[in-house]
Amino acid sequence: MTEDMSRYPLHLEGDDVPMVRFRNVTKRYGPLVVLNQLDLDVSTGEMVTIIGPSGSGKTTVLRMLMTLETIDSGVIYVDGEPLTHMERNGQLLPASSKHIRRIRSKIGMCFQHFNLFPHMTALGNCMEGLVQVLGLSRREAEERSMELLDMVGLAEKRDEHPSRLSGGQQQRVAIARALAMRPKVMLFDEVTSALDPEVISEVTNVIRRLVGAHDLTMLMVTHQMGFAKEISDRVCFFFNGAVEEQGTPTKLFENPERERTQQFLNAVLDAN
Amino acid sequence: MIEWRWHLVWELAPRFVDAAGKTLLAAGGGYSIAVVLGLVLVLAQRTRFHPLTFAVREFVELIRSTPLLLQVFFVFYVGPQFGLVLSPWTAGLIAIGLHYGAYLSEVYRGGIESVPAGQWEAAKALNLSVVRTYRRIVIPQALPPAISGMGNYLVGIFKDTPMLSVIGVTELMHTATAVGAESYRYLEPYTMVGAIFLAISLPAAYLISRFEKWVRRTLGMVK
Ligand SMILES: Nc1ncnc2c1ncn2[C@@H]1O[C@H](COP(=O)(O)OP(=O)(O)OP(=O)(O)O)[C@@H](O)[C@H]1O
Ligand SMILES: [Mg+2]
Numbered sequence: 001m002t003e004d005m006s007r008y009p010l011h012l013e014g015d016d017v018p019m020v021r022f023r024n025v026t027k028r029y030g031p032l033v034v035l036n037q038l039d040l041d042v043s044t045g046e047m048v049t050i051i052g053p054s055g056s057g058k059t060t061v062l063r064m065l066m067t068l069e070t071i072d073s074g075v076i077y078v079d080g081e082p083l084t085h086m087e088r089n090g091q092l093l094p095a096s097s098k099h100i101r102r103i104r105s106k107i108g109m110c111f112q113h114f115n116l117f118p119h120m121t122a123l124g125n126c127m128e129g130l131v132q133v134l135g136l137s138r139r140e141a142e143e144r145s146m147e148l149l150d151m152v153g154l155a156e157k158r159d160e161h162p163s164r165l166s167g168g169q170q171q172r173v174a175i176a177r178a179l180a181m182r183p184k185v186m187l188f189d190e191v192t193s194a195l196d197p198e199v200i201s202e203v204t205n206v207i208r209r210l211v212g213a214h215d216l217t218m219l220m221v222t223h224q225m226g227f228a229k230e231i232s233d234r235v236c237f238f239f240n241g242a243v244e245e246q247g248t249p250t251k252l253f254e255n256p257e258r259e260r261t262q263q264f265l266n267a268v269l270d271a272n
Numbered sequence: 273m274i275e276w277r278w279h280l281v282w283e284l285a286p287r288f289v290d291a292a293g294k295t296l297l298a299a300g301g302g303y304s305i306a307v308v309l310g311l312v313l314v315l316a317q318r319t320r321f322h323p324l325t326f327a328v329r330e331f332v333e334l335i336r337s338t339p340l341l342l343q344v345f346f347v348f349y350v351g352p353q354f355g356l357v358l359s360p361w362t363a364g365l366i367a368i369g370l371h372y373g374a375y376l377s378e379v380y381r382g383g384i385e386s387v388p389a390g391q392w393e394a395a396k397a398l399n400l401s402v403v404r405t406y407r408r409i410v411i412p413q414a415l416p417p418a419i420s421g422m423g424n425y426l427v428g429i430f431k432d433t434p435m436l437s438v439i440g441v442t443e444l445m446h447t448a449t450a451v452g453a454e455s456y457r458y459l460e461p462y463t464m465v466g467a468i469f470l471a472i473s474l475p476a477a478y479l480i481s482r483f484e485k486w487v488r489r490t491l492g493m494v495k
Pocket of ligand 1: 052056057059
């Protein structure tokens with residue numbers, strides 16, 4: 001089953017090209033349709049939060065954008081260029097790994113379980129991509145890494161291995177590591193879910209500081225409704241692999257239109 | 273009752289020291305081949321080129337399911353019939369290198385599979401190439417869990433070197449047999465072989481477990 005790609009533009013052009021665009025994106029695992037013809041735009045510098053019930057496809061959206069998953073149909077654009085496809089003789093063809101690597105360099109991601117490299121120090125984790133991917137000298141890489149470790153408040157932990165850091169500290173190193181690569185888009189997948197309640201604010205404070213600073217575009221999946229409400233430019237409520245409802249935090253949390261959104265928010269509020 | 277003759281032991285000592293050196297050389301040489309070959313085999317099995325992964329998997333199975341002795345004979349005696357004439361040493365090293373390479377590839381595979389998927393994903397999110405991901409992220413983490421298996425096979429290859437005596441590699445076993453044939457004394461030579469094997473195997477096993485702990489500590493992977 002091959003899709004007719006001619007209905008998708010080769011590039012996005014115009015004044016308001018979004019930083020990220022999902023067009024008609026479908027993702028299946030066997031018979032299970034996880035994302036169903038998803039359309040979603042994120043503007044440059046925007047902070048968009050994704051909320052929704054378990055299994056609604058929130059993580060999958062981020063993973064596809066990070067190219068950790070392939071897509072079954074549709075196109076994802078990043079910074080005006082297709083990510084999942086590339087242009088060849090005026091047509092969109094599946095992207096080569098070289099093309100994917102080029103576009104992927106614009107994206108960074110933080111994971112629920114941090115995924116720091118356990119055999120490297122905090123500094124080593126931050127320097128790894130700078131030296132091995134961007135080709136910076138060790139001195140430049142160290143300088144840039146230290147700026148970021150400083151920004152997340154962990155300069156003095158530079159020589160510690162992850163096993164000797166708390167969860168909150170590990171996640172802050174992971175954020176520094178991702179930011180060191182200077183991505184245009186940052187993805188956060190439930191970055192506070194694995195943390196003890198008392199250290200959650202260490203991490204949310206770092207994210208809070210990223211908002212508005214630079215023109216970093218952010219896409220965040222979270223179960224922390226209060227944080228989502230406070231920090232987001234826009235909140236998307238996912239249900240069954242599609243955006244059921246989206247809007248400003250005030251509108252979505254205080255005046256949800258859709259019944260499923262109301263039910264979800266009530267259930268979450270009850271649980272707290 | 274046959275009595276133990278110390279003077280024979282002293283007389284034979286130089287020959288046995290020399291033979292022990294050759295045994296170590298055979299074990300070390302075979303192991304070096306196996307360590308590298310095992311890595312090649314495991315990486316080949318993990319490519320997405322299915323004919324290659326299939327061929328390599330079958331090859332590893334074949335090696336693991338047949339006796340080392342047969343493989344030694346095959347390389348040494350069957351090789352020449354296809355125009356591949358090898359000295360006993362070369363044939364012996366190739367045979368044990370292949371044999372243990374197949375086993376080590378399985379040890380490596382276990383080590384690599386013990387590295388969580390999240391590590392691969394983090395490497396990808398940093399845009400590390402596949403080669404760099406292996407070299408910098410996966411192999412260093414696959415190593416500590418693989419070391420005890422690698423150590424077992426190091427001791428194993430050492431203990432299997434007598435197999436090479438059958439094709440004329442003058443290692444310990446070969447020497448002891450030669451002494452027996454010359455002097456009709458078997459007790460001292462074979463006891464000496466046993467003592468030498470013991471004297472090397474036991475400390476080696478201990479050193480390997482120390483080494484494993486040291487690697488874990490060096491990589492910062494102790495809690
Ligand atoms: N590798 C996979 N193979 C099969 N099914 C998968 C796979 N990954 C995810 N799924 C399924 O896809 C659906 C969406 O998963 P996803 O992780 O995106 O949900 P989520 O919205 O992030 O949920 P949660 O809030 O629990 O994290 C789920 O039903 C999940 O079981
Ligand atoms: Mg999820």
